[in-house]
Amino acid sequence: MKKLLVTMLLVAATAATAHAGLKVVGKGDAMRLDSSNFPPAMKANYEIMRVKCVKCHTMERTIVAIQTGVAPISGQPFDRNATKAYGIKMLRKPDSNMSKAEVKASVDLMNYLLSEAEK
Ligand code: HEC
Numbered sequence: 001m002k003k004l005l006v007t008m009l010l011v012a013a014t015a016a017t018a019h020a021g022l023k024v025v026g027k028g029d030a031m032r033l034d035s036s037n038f039p040p041a042m043k044a045n046y047e048i049m050r051v052k053c054v055k056c057h058t059m060e061r062t063i064v065a066i067q068t069g070v071a072p073i074s075g076q077p078f079d080r081n082a083t084k085a086y087g088i089k090m091l092r093k094p095d096s097n098m099s100k101a102e103v104k105a106s107v108d109l110m111n112y113l114l115s116e117a118e119k
Pocket of ligand 1: 049052053054055056057061062065071072073074075076086087089090093094095096097098102103106
């Protein structure tokens with residue numbers, strides 16, 4: 001168990017240095033982004049994502065996809081070519097409670113975050 005914990009910490013530390021451009025706060029279900037340095041439009045988009053994209057799962061799922069470039073459930077690539085399709089997939093889920101505009105805001109934000117994560 002201790003060994004597993006150490007491995008997990010190491011993995012987390014490596015991920016954090018590899019993607020210094022993304023400021024992630026907290027971990028697990030409490031994981032979120034520090035949006036204080038986002039441009040105003042992206043800050044507004046984050047306010048939408050923070051509310052709309054946590055109805056069925058936590059922000060961790062989205063953040064991990066952006067950090068790793070791999071969608072955590074399907075194992076499919078998560079890059080700028082894929083964000084729109086994931087957004088639409090979420091919109092179409094039963095009771096997603098999102099408008100097209102809200103999904104677009106989230107997709108724009110994910111594209112911005114992907115380019116930030118590369119820095
Ligand atoms: C109505 C429930 C619901 C809402 C709202 C929702 N999701 Fe999801 N999400 C799911 C489910 C269920 C999955 C499991 C995998 C799948 O079905 O694609 C998932 C999976 C994901 C994945 C991983 C996809 C994969 O293939 O591994 C990402 C990334 C994601 N969601 C991001 C988002 C974002 C961003 C939003 C807001 C725009 C959002 N989700 C809103 C239900 C939802």
